Amino acid sequence: MTGKKNPSLIENVSSLKGVGDKSSALFEKCGIKSIEDLLGYFPRDYDICKEIQNVSDLHEGDVSAIRVVPSSNIALKHVRNLSILTFKASDTTGDINITYFNMPFMRNNIKPGHHYVFRGIVQRKGRGFVMEQPKMYKTEDYLEIMGSMQPKYPLVKGLSNQLVIKVMKQAINMTPYLEEMLPTYIKRQLGLLDYSEAVRKIHFPLNTDEYRIARKRIAFNEILEFILRLRFLKREEEQSINDYSYESSKASDSLIEQLPYKLTGKQLTIWNEIKSDLRGPHIMNRLIQGDVGSGKTILAFLSLLFTAENGYQGAIMAPTEVLARQHYEGFLEMAEKYELPIRPVLLVGALTAKEKRLALEGIENGSFNCIVGTNALIQEKVNYKELALVITDEQHRFGVLQREKLSDKGMNTHILAMSATPIPRTLAIILYGDLHISVLDEMPMGRIPIKNCVVGTEYRPTAYKFIYDQVKQGHQAYVICPMIEEGEMDGVENVSDYTEKLIKALPSDVHVATLHGKMKPSEKDSVMEDFSNGLIDVLVSTTVIEVGINVPNATVMMIENAERFGLAQLHQLRGRVGRGKAQSYCIFINTSGRKEAKERLSIMNNSNDGFRIAEEDLKQRGPGDLFGIRQSGEMSFHVADIYQDAALIKEAASLADRLLLEDPDLVMEENAPIKQWLISNSFDFMAL
Numbered sequence: 001m002t003g004k005k006n007p008s009l010i011e012n013v014s015s016l017k018g019v020g021d022k023s024s025a026l027f028e029k030c031g032i033k034s035i036e037d038l039l040g041y042f043p044r045d046y047d048i049c050k051e052i053q054n055v056s057d058l059h060e061g062d063v064s065a066i067r068v069v070p071s072s073n074i075a076l077k078h079v080r081n082l083s084i085l086t087f088k089a090s091d092t093t094g095d096i097n098i099t100y101f102n103m104p105f106m107r108n109n110i111k112p113g114h115h116y117v118f119r120g121i122v123q124r125k126g127r128g129f130v131m132e133q134p135k136m137y138k139t140e141d142y143l144e145i146m147g148s149m150q151p152k153y154p155l156v157k158g159l160s161n162q163l164v165i166k167v168m169k170q171a172i173n174m175t176p177y178l179e180e181m182l183p184t185y186i187k188r189q190l191g192l193l194d195y196s197e198a199v200r201k202i203h204f205p206l207n208t209d210e211y212r213i214a215r216k217r218i219a220f221n222e223i224l225e226f227i228l229r230l231r232f233l234k235r236e237e238e239q240s241i242n243d244y245s246y247e248s249s250k251a252s253d254s255l256i257e258q259l260p261y262k263l264t265g266k267q268l269t270i271w272n273e274i275k276s277d278l279r280g281p282h283i284m285n286r287l288i289q290g291d292v293g294s295g296k297t298i299l300a301f302l303s304l305l306f307t308a309e310n311g312y313q314g315a316i317m318a319p320t321e322v323l324a325r326q327h328y329e330g331f332l333e334m335a336e337k338y339e340l341p342i343r344p345v346l347l348v349g350a351l352t353a354k355e356k357r358l359a360l361e362g363i364e365n366g367s368f369n370c371i372v373g374t375n376a377l378i379q380e381k382v383n384y385k386e387l388a389l390v391i392t393d394e395q396h397r398f399g400v401l402q403r404e405k406l407s408d409k410g411m412n413t414h415i416l417a418m419s420a421t422p423i424p425r426t427l428a429i430i431l432y433g434d435l436h437i438s439v440l441d442e443m444p445m446g447r448i449p450i451k452n453c454v455v456g457t458e459y460r461p462t463a464y465k466f467i468y469d470q471v472k473q474g475h476q477a478y479v480i481c482p483m484i485e486e487g488e489m490d491g492v493e494n495v496s497d498y499t500e501k502l503i504k505a506l507p508s509d510v511h512v513a514t515l516h517g518k519m520k521p522s523e524k525d526s527v528m529e530d531f532s533n534g535l536i537d538v539l540v541s542t543t544v545i546e547v548g549i550n551v552p553n554a555t556v557m558m559i560e561n562a563e564r565f566g567l568a569q570l571h572q573l574r575g576r577v578g579r580g581k582a583q584s585y586c587i588f589i590n591t592s593g594r595k596e597a598k599e600r601l602s603i604m605n606n607s608n609d610g611f612r613i614a615e616e617d618l619k620q621r622g623p624g625d626l627f628g629i630r631q632s633g634e635m636s637f638h639v640a641d642i643y644q645d646a647a648l649i650k651e652a653a654s655l656a657d658r659l660l661l662e663d664p665d666l667v668m669e670e671n672a673p674i675k676q677w678l679i680s681n682s683f684d685f686m687a688l
């Protein structure tokens, strides 16, 4: 074990057959440069050729296979430049309509009286079922592929799944051995697959069992790494002396008296915890977990003000520029209104060169003492005069990395991480060990509970009318789709097409706009700015808006393909409304006909309490869940999922604790691969 990378791994993907300049650029768009990056690009889903179903058992929205005989004439129509071929087909349990567009030749392939297997998405038209453009097989051919799994990769426009599969197969054949990070004794103890094998199998599992064990190994890696980092962090914190002096809390305490609202009991408790941490013997490392809308921002502001009034600088990092700007504007307003000794500055990528220079100068000479930005704050070269506190908002996973980055720079500041992903307490304790956690589980008074409804696609026209009504009353709405553009996944709504659809469906005086993660930061900013200012009525967006955006005038949240999201994530999305004085509404569109989807969504319908929802998510999902639903956002790993992998988290945590008890600095020969692994992931042991 040398720690040197297998040379073929660092080679560019363009060295693979079938990857020219054009596709190489597309791969780069997906974050793939080297062969190693490629191997780490895991499928988002698999296409499984499932067993043949009876027509009478079909569910709308499923991809199903049926074995049927054509039972009507095959009709071929021409509508404008489209040719439409339709016929009825039956098995002993029922009928279904089959349709092909622009494939007139299919007429010659389908012989009356013969059985065929058709595989496609089941759609409902009127009272019956339809399959459009299904794949057709001879029965024996289908039986051969039945049960097999084809990976489906996240794609960008122009990149085909076929190409990714082809290239992935080559890469896997070329690099049979990947560096193993777990010692054999641990793998044996926990029954884990070799890493190389796991990577191979997660791309091309023969069956769902293989997929599960491959996934388990990869998820275990992610979780173990995270927990080890947390444990080292904790140790570092215990060894770090707090040599900042926080004496006066006059300005911050008196701000509490002047606010237009009273802090809740929990907010006050946590504020006191923060104060005593900052005045304590060791540097602070605290996580605030609070439900959406529980009022974390004011706690951040109070901490920054407390820092400023004692002559230090504080910084807050938000996951998006939009959110950073929002914090900055809010802070500036309070600073001016209450004449506070705090001078905020915004530091984000979208600044002009001059603005940026002025900001950096002011930070260096201390004329700004509250720096608001994105993670660029620690990646870029920013010289602080005297930074004492770093706050991370809505990204507590990130908080760990930030702490490491900061200590790499020789800065040992207080850290406050704020998270709006309510993690069930039991799990939080396992993950974070005895790191300090404050739970903000009390809502400010006077909130009007959001009204929810879970409905099918047939409700859309009613929903659009409802949105229009709200817009007429001066309010705004969000519509969320899972995908950005067409072709990413079948049967799932995408923002681009949906925007078009909505513009047609709504009267022309409604201003509809689009927001998604692949837009340039400056474009995103200007859309959010316009939405904030009421210039946009309806915002069609991906989940990029899930983190922290505060537009109190928005009263409707409509979520398409709601069954595809985790409950915790749905709760986050819903948290974008119900922030103002007016009644708010959340419409969950369920496009799945499955009973489980309905049951899951009914939890959202019945509760607005994030901690309860998180507990339910934990209860309902187990490692048996295949895929489809995965959290995005702050607690998402690549493959692991805190809810689905709760049991794995327990295993990883107890392994980590045992390991560090026996070998605190990982100096034992047998643990060398783990140490090597952490170091190669830029973990800095020297900082310990």
Ligand code: ADP
Binding pocket: 261, 262, 263, 264, 267, 290, 291, 292, 293, 294, 295, 296, 297, 298, 420, 444, 445, 548, 550, 579
């Ligand atoms: P989150 O915890 O999701 O970050 P915010 O901090 O954005 O929530 O707070 C949501 C809204 O609640 C803000 O408009 C804020 O001013 C308001 N707020 C915060 N604390 C209280 C309180 N104690 N009473 C009333 N309103 C509050």
Ligand code: MG
Binding pocket: 296, 297, 393, 420, 548
């Ligand atoms: Mg927030």
